[in-house]
Amino acid sequence: MAAHFGSRLRKGAATTALAAAAVAALSASQAPGVTADDHGRRTAGSAQDAPDPGGDSTASGDGHYYTDLPPLNSPTPAPGDAKGSAGTGSGDDSGIPATVLDAYKKAEAELRESKPGCNLPWELLAAIGHVESGQARGGRVDAQGTTYSKILGPVLNGSGFAHISDTDHGAYDGDKTYDRAVGPMQFIPSTWAWAGRDGNDDGVKDPNNVYDAALAAGHYLCRADRDLSVQANLDAAILSYNHSQDYLNTVLSWLEYYRKGTHSVPDGTGTLPRHRSDESTGPGRTPGSTPPSTTRPSTHHTPKPGHTGSGSGSGSHQGGKPSTEPTKPGTTPTSPAPTPTDTVDHLDDAGTGRLTARAGGTFDEKIVVRPETKAGTAVAKVRVRFVITGDTDATFTGGEKTATVVTGGTGTATAPALVAGEKTGTFTVRALVVGRTVAALEHTATVTERTADALTRVGDAPLTCTPGGEFAEPIELKATYKGAAPGKVAATATLLTSAEDPAENDKGPYFKDPADQPSGTSGKSDKKVRTLALTTDAKGVLKLPKLYADDTTGTFLLRVTTAGGATVTLELKVAEAAS
Known part of the structure; x- marks a missing residue:
């Protein structure tokens, strides 16, 4: 029914x-x-x-x-x-x-x-x-x-x-x-x-x-x-x-x-x-239509079940309450008193520091803005909306790209902490006054790549091989940043010509290029690669692919460098097997 x-x-x-x-x-x-x-x-x-x-x-x-x-x-x-x-x-x-x-x-x-x-x-x-x-x-x-x-x-x-x-x-x-x-x-x-x-x-x-x-x-x-x-x-x-x-x-x-x-x-x-x-x-009203007048004689106002009769669902966004006093017949309704938002003339920065963070990290600084009157007085109880714009996957804490904050007693609004995504580069955070058309205040934030400041080898067994063979000892490195393990740090492994010449060597040990593996085969590619781009895992560990040797004997150098400048150089020896 x-x-x-x-x-x-x-x-x-x-x-x-x-x-x-x-x-x-x-x-x-x-x-x-x-x-x-x-x-x-x-x-x-x-x-x-x-x-x-x-x-x-x-x-x-x-x-x-x-x-x-x-x-x-x-x-x-x-x-x-x-x-x-x-x-x-x-x-x-x-x-x-x-x-x-x-x-x-x-x-x-x-x-x-x-x-x-x-x-x-x-x-x-x-x-x-x-x-x-x-x-x-x-x-x-x-x-x-x-x-x-x-x-x-x-x-x-x-x-x-x-x-x-x-x-x-x-x-x-x-x-x-x-x-x-x-x-x-x-x-x-x-x-x-x-x-x-x-x-x-x-x-x-x-x-x-x-x-x-x-x-x-x-x-x-x-x-x-x-x-x-x-x-x-x-x-x-x-x-x-x-x-x-x-x-x-x-x-x-x-x-x-x-x-x-x-x-x-x-x-x-x-x-x-x-x-x-x-x-x-x-009579003649359609549910959902806008009332022709929001003021009615009190004798025509019947409170609904479970409601106060004062229209509590009609509160103001600005913190004020609508008047429950009916307009008397023959009188002109008075204009509503200006809200704090109505007095805002512009937005000003309130001491925001430099906004930078490494990919995946949280920005140390927060954006702080202050809505002000034309005379430069800070205004409390004003809603300020912060919006992240640009080609970025950065968000505010909680995963949203928008946050709205009400200014407190000091008249300032502090945005939630920014959390960097994986995309590096700059983006913009716009601050706007909700319910008031004033110029937006923009802040530029920068996300830099993940870095390491130290790189060490795990283990110390000699790295040796016979001509035309493969190195039996796997190479594993550990990257750290300020003592912690940084995940997803880019690194480059290069077989050098010499300690004085960091150019790529054209002889000696090499990697096999997995990208050049023939389609539909189970074997590895025979293409010799002496420079590889790598990335640390979530624990900061870097595991290098297997190394092979050509027919050239001698001592060779392998240098691994991470984003941020952490470097380690390892000796590789290729010699005939002892009789």
Whole structure:
């Protein structure tokens, strides 16, 4: 049946009492953690106080969301529907449109591979998708998963919602003045710019595509190395989407509901929610549409079950709270007070040192920036986003290329530590003010190759051979850097002409070139090579290939040099066997 909790409040005293009991359980907040009501639906206590380990603004801009709660009964398919089969979906809250359900499950599978420690359940994506957009408006998507029309949140102009000036030039939301949340998972453009993913492998990251949006939501929830099987991390992840206790309670309820069982229904036939956090649905209104006004007479405002009636899901990105005072008829609404972000004129460096690291290492220095007013005063409570750009595989701690930090009491924001990848060279880290168009501040970082400062031979047995034979003693070397074993250090082994002449010798011992081995044969190549490029293993060990001797007798030199200049020179003797 179509179970909309808000509508049940109008069906008589008995139903009202039952709903009130469920609401009371969902609103419980006297202790941290999560409890369950008599029907198994989950609520969070003081989880709203849990910090967001990702340090980022909310994904949806704290816009409105659907407040309908799941039915009190366990989810079962509609009459005539078998689990996993198509049905009408009419009146069945457990039915999820087929394409939307597929997108959630594919996102879970991808995260299971890329971030196994996150333990993301697809039912969490389904719960957020229901609360944010009613499963893409009941699954109104094409075969590729793109919505037939854009799903847009309210204009984030600071009137009842967050104040976020345009960051995408209207590319996603069609608004060049303010931002709006976009798509089935309701990402604000500034968040999508770094969190967006290509979930359907079409080469495009589209917030209006349910495959792209679901995968992006999964990565967003899993950032900062969260393990969502831990309740505190799960609460923090949901709150990072919309920082509202009521939002958290609603999502947790749908999460538990979907965990008890779901089934697919044809696209376009999913049940649409009816009630939103910012207002009651009135005649002529379409769920998911933007309200014509964010101010309403208080006599027309009916709090939803489990909600405070103050629109707690509409908090500001800048840390302020929307006014709950209604605008009186005939008066002009006052402009919202400027936020700290509104006062920022420019970004300045706050003592960042030289950014260099060896491949695979962590940068010693961190980027520190300071948002300032026109007068040069540092501004606290401002979100600064750091973005790694350029041809690099470097990341911030945690594996992300983007991090958002709120300036503290000193007005400075310190980026997480940079971790170098294997690509050497320079890249750029851009710092931007979230919700404010000011010039970005750029820092150049450099990744140098792995090096060794010492190289020694393992063992001391003489290296001897007869003419035309092979050296029986294998050559093994150990590289170190500041006493530790550096892995993947490049090295060059060369058979020298003499100690005074480092040129490659044209006679005496040699290596056989494995790259010149004839295709389809099991034997080695007979091509003589006297210079080889090598790399140490993870423990800094360098094992040289087998050495051979031509018919020339005498004493020869083998020199091995690593990146960083560590060198060792070994003597090789070729002599006739004693009679």
